[in-house]
Structures are given as C-alpha cells and as structure tokens.
Amino acid sequence: MSGRRAQAARNDEVILQSARAVFVADPSAPIAAVAEHAGVGISALYRRYPSKEELLRRLCLDGLKRYNAEAEAALAALTGGGDPWTAFEGFLRGLTDADTHSLTQNLAGTFTPTDDHMRESARAEELNTALFDAVKRAGVIRPDIELNDLTMLLEQQTAIKIGSPERISELRHRYLTLTLDALRAGPAPATPLPGSAPTARELGERWIPRHKS
Missing domain, CATH: 1.10.357 (Tetracycline Repressor; domain 2)
Incomplete structure (x- = not known):
C-alpha cells in the first residue's frame, strides 16, 4: 500500500474497533460517539460509513x-x-x-x-x-x-x-x-x-x- 492508503486502512481499523466498543456497550449510541471514541472528525467517519446502519452491517x-x-x-x-x-x-x-x-x-x-x-x-x-x-x-x-x-x-x-x-x-x-x-x-x-x-x-x-x- 502507498502511505496514504495504508493510513486510510489504519484509520478504518480504528473506526471499526471504536464502533465495536461503543455499540456493544450501547447499541442505541449515536454515530457521533464512535467518532469521539476513535478520535476522528464526524465528517471523516461519514466518508467511510454514510450511516450508522452501514457501520453496524460492516461490524x-x-x-x-x-x-x-x-x-x-x-x-x-x-x-x-x-x-x-x-x-x-x-x-x-x-x-x-x-x-x-x-x-x-x-x-x-x-x-x-x-x-x-x-x-x-x-x-x-x-x-x-x-x-x-x-x-x-x-x-x-x-x-x-x-x-x-x-x-x-x-x-x-x-x-x-x-x-x-x-x-x-x-x-x-x-x-x-x-x-x-x-x-x-x-x-x-x-x-x-x-x-x-x-x-x-x-x-x-x-x-x-x-x-x-
């Protein structure tokens, strides 16, 4: 992977790990809680997963x-x-x-x-x-x-x-x-x-x- 693609993959993994931690603890949590847990902006998260449902499906x-x-x-x-x-x-x-x-x-x-x-x-x-x-x-x-x-x-x-x-x-x-x-x-x-x-x-x-x- 190029440096940019490798960084994007790492960011995606951080988001998925955070989503798992957040939603397993509280399935009703908003997607903003995932962004906060992952330390990324909400816009960066939405670029990868346009909705909470998409994120749950991926998990x-x-x-x-x-x-x-x-x-x-x-x-x-x-x-x-x-x-x-x-x-x-x-x-x-x-x-x-x-x-x-x-x-x-x-x-x-x-x-x-x-x-x-x-x-x-x-x-x-x-x-x-x-x-x-x-x-x-x-x-x-x-x-x-x-x-x-x-x-x-x-x-x-x-x-x-x-x-x-x-x-x-x-x-x-x-x-x-x-x-x-x-x-x-x-x-x-x-x-x-x-x-x-x-x-x-x-x-x-x-x-x-x-x-x-």
Whole structure:
C-alpha cells in the first residue's frame, strides 16, 4: 500500500474497533460517539460509513467472517487427522477470543442484513453442522448436547465483563474450561482452571457508576 492508503486502512481499523466498543456497550449510541471514541472528525467517519446502519452491517459481516474462519480452521484440523476434542476445544476458545457472540447478543435486530450477511450466515450453518457432526461421530462430546446449545453457551460468556480486557479474557477462559469439562463425553479428570476467580472487590466494583448524572 502507498502511505496514504495504508493510513486510510489504519484509520478504518480504528473506526471499526471504536464502533465495536461503543455499540456493544450501547447499541442505541449515536454515530457521533464512535467518532469521539476513535478520535476522528464526524465528517471523516461519514466518508467511510454514510450511516450508522452501514457501520453496524460492516461490524457484523466482519464478525461472521471471523466466525467462519475459526470453524474452517477446526474442520481443517479434523480432516487433516487432528484430535477431534482438540479441534473442538480450539474452535470454542478461538470464538471466545474473537468475541463474535457479543455482536450477536447486542446488535441482532438493529439493522437490515444484506445478501452478504445471508451468504456468510448460510456458510456458518454449513460449517457448524459439519464440525458438530464430526465431533459427535468421534464420541468426544456428550450425546445429549445439540448444535444450538453451543450458541447459548457462548453467548453466556459475553456476560462476563469484569476489569480490564485482559482480565475479562482470563475469566471467560476460566469459565469456558468449566463448560468444556461439562461438554466432554465420558469420565475425564477435571481440567485445572486458568486464572483466578473474581475477588469480592472486582464483583463490587460493578456497582460503581461509570458516569456522573
């Protein structure tokens, strides 16, 4: 890329990161809040995204593509002879890191999907079914689990919002470890939990107002 194009790409990434932070926290926030968070002028933002709906569409399309990339990687590991449980665990941990389900939880129903969203969604369903069927056949997950149970379990992870981004990630992986132990078929030793449980102070700090009225 030329210097100007590279700078434009960096600016776009800053805008998208800010949009995600703003709208996941408050889907009703105005687009001006994104410009303020990103440190760019509102006119610069509108040059890239002429409306809030366009920005929401882009965020969720990127989320779908990231989801599908994680599923494709897990399927590739399976078809390449990898361990089914390792591939399945890697898939769920990758989605936890990507936090794609925060977009679903907070932004579903806030914009009109496009044909691109529909194609990526259909691809996600195809990949989900193929991956789930493969790990089911391998007998590594409990037989009474259904595909859509995984969606609900991952959406539960998005409720964990304590402390810094790093602390949130640590706690989400801690409770994902518990979830994975519950999903695994047959007797197996409990997996050591990563990180530490939230402290009373961390839990209490959630009650401190973020903004003065």
